Amino acid sequence: MDFLNAIIVLFNFTVIPALAYGSQLALGAIFVTLIYAVLRFANFATGDMMSFGTMFAVILTYYFQSLGFGLGVLPTALLTIPFAILMMILYMLIIDKFVFSYYRIKKSPPVQFAMVSVGVMFVTQALIRIIIGPSDRRFLDGEKFIIKATEFKEMTGLAEGITLKSTQAITIIVTLIVVSIMFWFLNKTKTGTSMRAYSDNEDLALLSGIDPKRVVLITWVIAGILATIGGVLYGLDKSYRPFVYFNNMLPIFAAAIVGGIGNPFGAFLGGYVIAFAEIFVTYAYKRFISYLLPEHLEPDSLLQLLSTDYKFAVSFSILVIVLLIRPSGIFKGKVI
Amino acid sequence: MRNYKNVIAAYSIMIFLIMLVGIFQSWSIALTILNYCLISAVMTIGANIQWGYAGLINFGIMGYTALGGLAVVLVSVEPVKKAWQVGGLNILACIWIIVAIIFVVKFILNRFDKSKLRNYSVASVILGGIILLRVTAAPGIEAIESVDPAKTGFLGGMGLPVLFSWIFGALLAGGLAFVIGKIALGLRADYLAIATLLIAEIIVSIIKHEEWLARGVKNVIGLKRPAPYEIDLQTSEWFINLVTKFNSSKLNLINSISDKQEALNQMVIDASSVYVKLCFTGLFLTVVIILLIVTQKALYSPWGRKMRAIRDNEEAASAMGKNIVKEHLLIFILGSAIVGLAGAMMVTNDGLFTPGSYRPMRYTFVIWVMVIVGGTGNNFGAILGGFVVWFLWVEAAPIALFLINLFTSHLPETNAVRVHLIESAPYFRFLVIGIGLLLIMRYRPQGIIPEKIIKQ
Numbered sequence A: 001m002d003f004l005n006a007i008i009v010l011f012n013f014t015v016i017p018a019l020a021y022g023s024q025l026a027l028g029a030i031f032v033t034l035i036y037a038v039l040r041f042a043n044f045a046t047g048d049m050m051s052f053g054t055m056f057a058v059i060l061t062y063y064f065q066s067l068g069f070g071l072g073v074l075p076t077a078l079l080t081i082p083f084a085i086l087m088m089i090l091y092m093l094i095i096d097k098f099v100f101s102y103y104r105i106k107k108s109p110p111v112q113f114a115m116v117s118v119g120v121m122f123v124t125q126a127l128i129r130i131i132i133g134p135s136d137r138r139f140l141d142g143e144k145f146i147i148k149a150t151e152f153k154e155m156t157g158l159a160e161g162i163t164l165k166s167t168q169a170i171t172i173i174v175t176l177i178v179v180s181i182m183f184w185f186l187n188k189t190k191t192g193t194s195m196r197a198y199s200d201n202e203d204l205a206l207l208s209g210i211d212p213k214r215v216v217l218i219t220w221v222i223a224g225i226l227a228t229i230g231g232v233l234y235g236l237d238k239s240y241r242p243f244v245y246f247n248n249m250l251p252i253f254a255a256a257i258v259g260g261i262g263n264p265f266g267a268f269l270g271g272y273v274i275a276f277a278e279i280f281v282t283y284a285y286k287r288f289i290s291y292l293l294p295e296h297l298e299p300d301s302l303l304q305l306l307s308t309d310y311k312f313a314v315s316f317s318i319l320v321i322v323l324l325i326r327p328s329g330i331f332k333g334k335v336i
Numbered sequence B: 001m002r003n004y005k006n007v008i009a010a011y012s013i014m015i016f017l018i019m020l021v022g023i024f025q026s027w028s029i030a031l032t033i034l035n036y037c038l039i040s041a042v043m044t045i046g047a048n049i050q051w052g053y054a055g056l057i058n059f060g061i062m063g064y065t066a067l068g069g070l071a072v073v074l075v076s077v078e079p080v081k082k083a084w085q086v087g088g089l090n091i092l093a094c095i096w097i098i099v100a101i102i103f104v105v106k107f108i109l110n111r112f113d114k115s116k117l118r119n120y121s122v123a124s125v126i127l128g129g130i131i132l133l134r135v136t137a138a139p140g141i142e143a144i145e146s147v148d149p150a151k152t153g154f155l156g157g158m159g160l161p162v163l164f165s166w167i168f169g170a171l172l173a174g175g176l177a178f179v180i181g182k183i184a185l186g187l188r189a190d191y192l193a194i195a196t197l198l199i200a201e202i203i204v205s206i207i208k209h210e211e212w213l214a215r216g217v218k219n220v221i222g223l224k225r226p227a228p229y230e231i232d233l234q235t236s237e238w239f240i241n242l243v244t245k246f247n248s249s250k251l252n253l254i255n256s257i258s259d260k261q262e263a264l265n266q267m268v269i270d271a272s273s274v275y276v277k278l279c280f281t282g283l284f285l286t287v288v289i290i291l292l293i294v295t296q297k298a299l300y301s302p303w304g305r306k307m308r309a310i311r312d313n314e315e316a317a318s319a320m321g322k323n324i325v326k327e328h329l330l331i332f333i334l335g336s337a338i339v340g341l342a343g344a345m346m347v348t349n350d351g352l353f354t355p356g357s358y359r360p361m362r363y364t365f366v367i368w369v370m371v372i373v374g375g376t377g378n379n380f381g382a383i384l385g386g387f388v389v390w391f392l393w394v395e396a397a398p399i400a401l402f403l404i405n406l407f408t409s410h411l412p413e414t415n416a417v418r419v420h421l422i423e424s425a426p427y428f429r430f431l432v433i434g435i436g437l438l439l440i441m442r443y444r445p446q447g448i449i450p451e452k453i454i455k456q
Helices: A002-039 A046-067 A077-106 A110-131 A149-156 A166-188 A190-200 A202-207 A212-237 A242-258 A264-282 A286-292 A308-325 B002-024 B027-053 B061-076 B081-111 B116-145 B163-184 B189-209 B230-235 B237-246 B248-253 B257-299 B302-312 B314-319 B324-350 B360-374 B379-407 B416-423 B425-443
Strands: A145-147
Touching: A002 A046, A002 A166, A002 A190, A002 A212, A002 A242, A002 A264, A002 A286, A046 A077, A046 A110, A046 A212, A046 A242, A077 A110, A077 A212, A077 B425, A110 A242, A110 B189, A110 B360, A110 B425, A145 A149, A145 A166, A166 A190, A166 A212, A166 A264, A190 A202, A190 A212, A202 A212, A212 A242, A242 A264, A242 A308, A242 B189, A264 A308, A308 B163, A308 B189, B002 B027, B002 B379, B027 B061, B027 B257, B027 B302, B027 B324, B027 B360, B027 B379, B061 B163, B061 B189, B061 B324, B061 B360, B081 B116, B163 B189, B163 B324, B189 B360, B230 B237, B230 B257, B237 B248, B237 B257, B248 B257, B257 B302, B257 B324, B257 B379, B302 B314, B302 B324, B314 B324, B360 B379, B360 B425, B379 B416, B379 B425, B416 B425
Parallel strands: none
Antiparallel strands: none
16 A cells, blocks of 8 residues: 555656656757758747747637637637647748748858847747736636546545646647647658658758758748647646746757757657656655655655756756767657 | 948947937946946957857856856855854865765776776766765755854855956856866757756856855845945045035035035935946956957967867868867867856946846847857957947837837827837847847848958
């Protein structure tokens, strides 16, 4: 019984949150990696682009709520995602048309692209703050929990409970659906193959008649879908605050590089690697251990490797270690 | 001389703009802006050495700035004796443990060949060392943080004059850059940018959360100053006489003695803040001019030519027998040290150390915009970039507010759009900086004052 309790404690406080957080990071990381593979630059506007998409979802959620639309037990935000994605793609295409395409035609070095994306980051951040403001917003409605700790305890008769928030379940399910569709698209369809060819060898792809404009367009469309969904899921799970989204760019980058930048599957797993590392290293194992050990051996300290203040630092340290030992990432990068 | 015409013109416009602020807002604000412009200029000189001379992209400027700020606390604050008594021994022991770990790891790496066993033993030494560190440090940290936590709760500094901290800040940042450079400089350009950005984030989070070191997010206030305090000035005889002398014509217009005294008091208060800021301006200006002369000499020396050769074509420079790894490391250290100096100057100017305020937006990306806008590879350009961008960063909000009021003046006061726009006026600075960067990148990629190659 004690053993079961210990497992449940661990599951409740580390595995479930890490799975949810990892899914959010994974979507962002695939977004980064796609841009890197096809358009060949590190996009420093990642966090703010996700924020931009989420902003539309938040505004539309408020609008739908005022009209009385809703999905019942599910959050209204799910209904607004398609519209937000459309707005996001439109914004990305405008940015691409007026900013990035010029450098693409000129074949500028990646560093210049990165600096340009910093400029886009500033502009996007300004637009977000001017439109919706910098404050913290919650836009979650509908049922909050799927399983409550008390219900779980009553059901099983254990001392520890499992809490499963609906946002966590939605996050994991939606991520799996989106990612599987995307991998199917990249690997099985003709357009997906042409994207991979373009990413692999641009000149050869052009020779075989692949339209670069179409590839770029499709890439931005997929990027818009990923960015918006990732952003909305994060916002539902925690809350929507522009500054936090900007900061999230850093673990997302870490996830993309750890997984091997340019490799979508690597980025997908990289998100979970980062999330699990962050949570496992900063979790206090006292309660977990106390179930496993006999009573007189119970530890006094929290048994925490690092305090939760260092959550971000953990993921960045992993990144530094990976860069040192295996710069191409865990799963060899630079192939889509 | 003809070559310098546009430089002089650009700087004159800048000075004129700052004077406009002095006339329309107040001289105190103008001097604050000028001081920050000078600090930004030091930062851009540092970043420009790395990016403009050698083509190294360092997004870790925030980390070095914070480290420079930390140096001010470590050098100038009086030591907290009681904290040293209760926990100093543990901290010193920790430092020795860290040194021991480094030596053991180095020994293993040098002594044994590459193998799985070696990797595991290095990993286990580091892990064991960290556990040992935590066990040794925990009681000491707890004891130190419980010493009068409202006021101290940290080890304090060395109690030296604050100007020493500028040198110490540069050394500290340079030392860190050595370590980071060893780790990260082999990476490709955009990887290097991301890696340095994340490492800087780690440094700031350590400074933020290790309260025994510099109080963390509880901030250290009331730091020493290399300039006199306003309160002392307001009560000293010579200063009041000076103010009277300067404003004698104005004062003579006032007839009643009590009114005269009141006006004089107000003038003395205003003048004291201006005087203190002028002292800082003098100090900062000295630093900027010294750095400008040194970097300018370096740029046109054989060393500078070598750096540019490496930047423009690594393979060719390498074939000519230049040690690229070594030169990159050297320039990375130099640039970072200058940024550390700027960080120390900034904290000295503010008189307080607030680790929570170090954010990548303000301390990495804005500095980079300054370098790109001003002119990469040209020190005059980089300094001008520091001035222009900082000026815009500060003045964008008031200008935006003015424009919004102008364009929405036909709308009623309570109009939702108008109220919303006025509320969001501070964020127009991001818009201005972003659009400015994009325009410069597109239409003048070399910056306002482009790099000049002198044929020798």
